[in-house]
Amino acid sequence: SSSSAFHSENIQSIISNFNIIIEVNNANSFTDFINRNSNQISNIWLIGTFLFFLKYLISYFYLITIRRNNENINLSNYEIDFKSICNKIGVNKSISIKNYSEFISPFTVGFIKPFIFFPISLLSQLSCKEIECILAHELAHIKRNDYLFNTIATFIEVLMYYHPVVWWMQKKLSIYREEGCDDIAVEYIQDPIVYAKSLLALQELLNKEKNIPA
Numbered sequence: 001s002s003s004s005a006f007h008s009e010n011i012q013s014i015i016s017n018f019n020i021i022i023e024v025n026n027a028n029s030f031t032d033f034i035n036r037n038s039n040q041i042s043n044i045w046l047i048g049t050f051l052f053f054l055k056y057l058i059s060y061f062y063l064i065t066i067r068r069n070n071e072n073i074n075l076s077n078y079e080i081d082f083k084s085i086c087n088k089i090g091v092n093k094s095i096s097i098k099n100y101s102e103f104i105s106p107f108t109v110g111f112i113k114p115f116i117f118f119p120i121s122l123l124s125q126l127s128c129k130e131i132e133c134i135l136a137h138e139l140a141h142i143k144r145n146d147y148l149f150n151t152i153a154t155f156i157e158v159l160m161y162y163h164p165v166v167w168w169m170q171k172k173l174s175i176y177r178e179e180g181c182d183d184i185a186v187e188y189i190q191d192p193i194v195y196a197k198s199l200l201a202l203q204e205l206l207n208k209e210k211n212i213p214a
Helices: 002-036 038-069 082-089 128-143 146-159 164-189 192-209
Strands: 096-098 107-109 115-117
Touching: 038 146, 082 128, 082 164, 107 128, 107 146, 115 128, 128 146, 128 164, 128 192, 146 164, 164 192
Parallel strands: 096 115
Antiparallel strands: 107 115
């Protein structure tokens, strides 16, 4: 009995030592691999970083171009008191509402002098209350400085594009941004059902344009 216990302990000790040796060898192999291929790994990282940076740079200049080429929208023509909405939400910046030729969901760009792209083709198909709800959501992005924080997150993504956790965090942050803006917009509208119906009306129009069944 004591002999078998002794042999059992010896076997466990051997297995434990063997596992430690494997782990050390694996660690050394990985370190050696990194050291041997450090130049190639650095070049791949630089190429990837450059491509991601170029992608976002092109997007930025595209937004600047369409901002210059699209006219401002006078919301008073749609019986919308935009200044009053800004004041109630707590946004004091000078904000431009720009037309956008494509039939897409409104979106906000900029930090110091932000502007909201809102296709006229959408404005003409939405009620005043629906437009107000959508504007409240976009103004919430401006109030929360989402464009600035998103730019910082994008910079981190460019540098660490290879890490899956970075992509996961970006996705989570995007969801939290939208939820935070919904909370601010609902607080302004004071009616969650009206707000939800407005977003649904917007989505139905976008789906209709893309021929997607509602």
